[in-house]
Amino acid sequence: MDWREVPMRLLLVEDDVSIQQFLKRALVEAGYLVDAASTAKAGEAMALEGIHDAFIIDLGLPDLDGLDLIARCRAQGSSAPVLILSARRSVDERVKGLEQGGDDYLTKPFALPELLARLRNLIRRSAVPQNESMRLQAADLQLDLVRREARRGEQLLQLTPQEFALLEYLCRNEGRVVTRTMILDHVWRMRIDPATNVVDVHIYRLRSKVDHDTPRPLIHTIRGVGYVLKYA
Amino acid sequence: MPKELRATAAWRISIWTTLAFALGTAVAFSIVYFLVAQGLRERSDTWLTGEAETLAQVSADTPSDHLYKRIVREVAELATQEVPDERNARGERLNSVFFLATDPNNSESPLWVGPSSEDAFVTAIRRSKLVPGAPKSIAVDGLRETFRVVVKAQNGRTVYLGLSDRGATRMLHRLAGRFLMVWGGMFVLGFLISYWSARRTLLRVERITETVARIGTEDLEERLPEPVNSDEISRLAKTFNRMLDRLQSSVNQLRTVTGAVAHDLKSPVTLIRGTLESALCDEGNEKWRDSVGEAIEGLDRLSQLLNTTLDLAEAEAGALHLDRRPVDFSDVVRQLVDIYQPAMAERQHELTANLEEHVVVDADVTLLNRAVSNLLENELTHLPAGCRVEIRLHSRQGSAEMVIQDNGPGFPPDIVSGAFKRFVKGEHSPGHGLGLAFVDAVAQGHGGVARISGHAGSGAVITLSLPVHVLQAVAT
Numbered sequence: 001m002d003w004r005e006v007p008m009r010l011l012l013v014e015d016d017v018s019i020q021q022f023l024k025r026a027l028v029e030a031g032y033l034v035d036a037a038s039t040a041k042a043g044e045a046m047a048l049e050g051i052h053d054a055f056i057i058d059l060g061l062p063d064l065d066g067l068d069l070i071a072r073c074r075a076q077g078s079s080a081p082v083l084i085l086s087a088r089r090s091v092d093e094r095v096k097g098l099e100q101g102g103d104d105y106l107t108k109p110f111a112l113p114e115l116l117a118r119l120r121n122l123i124r125r126s127a128v129p130q131n132e133s134m135r136l137q138a139a140d141l142q143l144d145l146v147r148r149e150a151r152r153g154e155q156l157l158q159l160t161p162q163e164f165a166l167l168e169y170l171c172r173n174e175g176r177v178v179t180r181t182m183i184l185d186h187v188w189r190m191r192i193d194p195a196t197n198v199v200d201v202h203i204y205r206l207r208s209k210v211d212h213d214t215p216r217p218l219i220h221t222i223r224g225v226g227y228v229l230k231y232a
Numbered sequence: 233m234p235k236e237l238r239a240t241a242a243w244r245i246s247i248w249t250t251l252a253f254a255l256g257t258a259v260a261f262s263i264v265y266f267l268v269a270q271g272l273r274e275r276s277d278t279w280l281t282g283e284a285e286t287l288a289q290v291s292a293d294t295p296s297d298h299l300y301k302r303i304v305r306e307v308a309e310l311a312t313q314e315v316p317d318e319r320n321a322r323g324e325r326l327n328s329v330f331f332l333a334t335d336p337n338n339s340e341s342p343l344w345v346g347p348s349s350e351d352a353f354v355t356a357i358r359r360s361k362l363v364p365g366a367p368k369s370i371a372v373d374g375l376r377e378t379f380r381v382v383v384k385a386q387n388g389r390t391v392y393l394g395l396s397d398r399g400a401t402r403m404l405h406r407l408a409g410r411f412l413m414v415w416g417g418m419f420v421l422g423f424l425i426s427y428w429s430a431r432r433t434l435l436r437v438e439r440i441t442e443t444v445a446r447i448g449t450e451d452l453e454e455r456l457p458e459p460v461n462s463d464e465i466s467r468l469a470k471t472f473n474r475m476l477d478r479l480q481s482s483v484n485q486l487r488t489v490t491g492a493v494a495h496d497l498k499s500p501v502t503l504i505r506g507t508l509e510s511a512l513c514d515e516g517n518e519k520w521r522d523s524v525g526e527a528i529e530g531l532d533r534l535s536q537l538l539n540t541t542l543d544l545a546e547a548e549a550g551a552l553h554l555d556r557r558p559v560d561f562s563d564v565v566r567q568l569v570d571i572y573q574p575a576m577a578e579r580q581h582e583l584t585a586n587l588e589e590h591v592v593v594d595a596d597v598t599l600l601n602r603a604v605s606n607l608l609e610n611e612l613t614h615l616p617a618g619c620r621v622e623i624r625l626h627s628r629q630g631s632a633e634m635v636i637q638d639n640g641p642g643f644p645p646d647i648v649s650g651a652f653k654r655f656v657k658g659e660h661s662p663g664h665g666l667g668l669a670f671v672d673a674v675a676q677g678h679g680g681v682a683r684i685s686g687h688a689g690s691g692a693v694i695t696l697s698l699p700v701h702v703l704q705a706v707a708t
Contacts, residue, residue: 022506026510
């Protein structure tokens with residue numbers, strides 16, 4: 001993918017130094033160049049250089065509210081998409097407003113795969129739209145997105161529309177971990193946080209069809225994080 | 233009469249004031265009526281007594297010869313002329329007066345001046361045992377009006393003089409008639425005036441109620457208009473505004489506190505979670521993998537509990553930010569049923585949905601999703617394997633009603649009344665007792681209601697009703 005070849009540059013504004021460090025490490029590992037700032041003032045100065053492809057901004061900054069920082073950057077012509085990190089909950093009205101403005105938010109604590117997924121989405125949204133493929137392929141799994149058919153090798157899989165949507169989502173993120181929250185959000189458009197194993201049951205059912213009778217399973221559980229589709 | 237009108241305070245106030253007013257004037261009139269009747273009687277009695285004395289004198293002084301009757305009759309007839317209203321509009325005599333003179337020593341027929349029906353009068357007089365000097369009313373057979381009669385005895389002769397009460401009765405009737413007319417007018421006018429003024433005053437209260445109701449559910453910034461004058465209702469508005477000030481400041485305070493708590497507690501959790509997650513990604517520590525995963529799951533449960541607690545604190549204080557838009561409730565329920573169906577099937581539950589299409593509510597979609605998913609979580613967590621769960625949704629009389637019903641053991645009787653309270657849960661319930669409290673708070677925040685019915689042993693029924701979207705409410 002091209003964004004790996006020309007590394008994206010991110011600005012991370014987070015006042016908690018430990019969180020800032022582990023985030024920076026995770027983002028660098030994911031292939032981004034990261035500038036980090038601990039205060040809104042420093043963040044604003046960096047943002048105005050205009051060299052960043054996206055901002056990750058914590059709302060609870062010591063010197064200025066994160067939302068005000070975004071407003072100031074916007075007022076001075078910075079147009080990079082923003083991913084908000086918020087300790088506030090999803091019911092917060094101001095955070096919701098941002099989501100509608102094309103930016104995105106993530107409530108703490110978050111799963112790293114989700115942070116990375118949202119970041120990718122943000123950057124892709126602001127870039128030129130790619131050609132949507134009609135087919136998806138992962139190892140010997142093939143998905144025909146027009147006819148809504150999935151094949152494992154030569155075998156046609158009997159999937160319900162939901163199972164197909166779930167498999168498509170896993171397939172699009174081949175090799176990347178997706179969390180339960182991400183699955184609910186993308187497959188069902190629901191931002192809920194069930195305490196029971198509702199998502200797991202969907203995955204078990206899908207797995208019983210996709211990885212049935214095969215020595216090389218595709219769908220793997222990452223305990224504590226989520227699921228990943230890949231050849232082990 | 234429309235029922236709504238009768239239910240208003242203005243209506244009741246005006247009914248009561250009008251009744252009190254009518255009663256008061258009726259009492260006042262009765263007193264006046266009584267005094268006038270007494271005055272009239274005294275006047276007629278004075279005339280009767282005076283005239284009877286004269287006639288008795290004349291009768292006594294006149295020798296009992298052949299002229300006696302003629303003389304006395306003429307004097308008596310002269311006396312009758314003095315009575316007002318003696319002739320009616322056509323000039324006929326009404327015979328308001330009679331005169332009777334008897335002489336016990338004399339066997340000849342008594343002297344009679346008056347109406348032709350002499351016998352009836354004589355019978356009436358005999359019947360009524362008159363005492364000389366005290367006027368008395370007697371009823372005469374065949375006549376409507378009573379006669380006031382006075383007796384005078386002189387020189388062995390007894391003189392009876394009677395005056396019809398017709399004049400007095402007519403006057404009193406006229407008085408009562410006029411009064412009834414005026415009284416009826418006053419009754420209607422008084423009712424209208426008191427209704428109008430009560431309505432006018434109470435409309436101001438009504439406006440305050442409407443505004444406060446709107447402020448309660450939407451926006452704590454708004455205030456009631458405070459009129460310049462300072463009557464009771466203006467003071468009410470001012471008091472409400474002061475109360476809203478305090479409410480707003482405590483809501484703001486609560487938001488600040490929950491915000492700070494969330495921030496302070498979640499930063500370390502975020503850090504721990506991130507660190508654990510990085511550890512998970514490191515190759516080579518396979519033997520820790522399960523423990524680390526378990527720790528992360530524990531942290532997720534912790535932050536979930538934290539979120540719900542904070543949301544609930546705000547919801548119960550009415551401090552939730554509601555981002556209300558038209559939401560297809562049917563879609564929300566269908567999606568969630570889709571999500572929960574496999575997990576239900578795994579526990580051998582049979583989940584059926586019976587949903588009316590396109591029931592639109594004005595709701596915050598995030599909160600609505602979570603409320604409905606909490607109800608499904610609740611079923612999933614509490615039912616023993618192999619139960620039936622049914623979800624129904626329909627709109628009825630301006631409200632969207634979602635019913636979730638199961639055939640499980642139902643709520644334990646000791647928690648039914650408090651099931652929507654925070655941390656109330658069954659003894660053996662694995663949940664933390666926040667789920668239903670949150671559902672209730674969300675329902676109330678949207679101007680709806682959540683109810684529990686069903687008895688222990690016969691399954692649980694939870695009803696969530698929300699007002700439907702305005703346009704749809706008009707259309708149905």
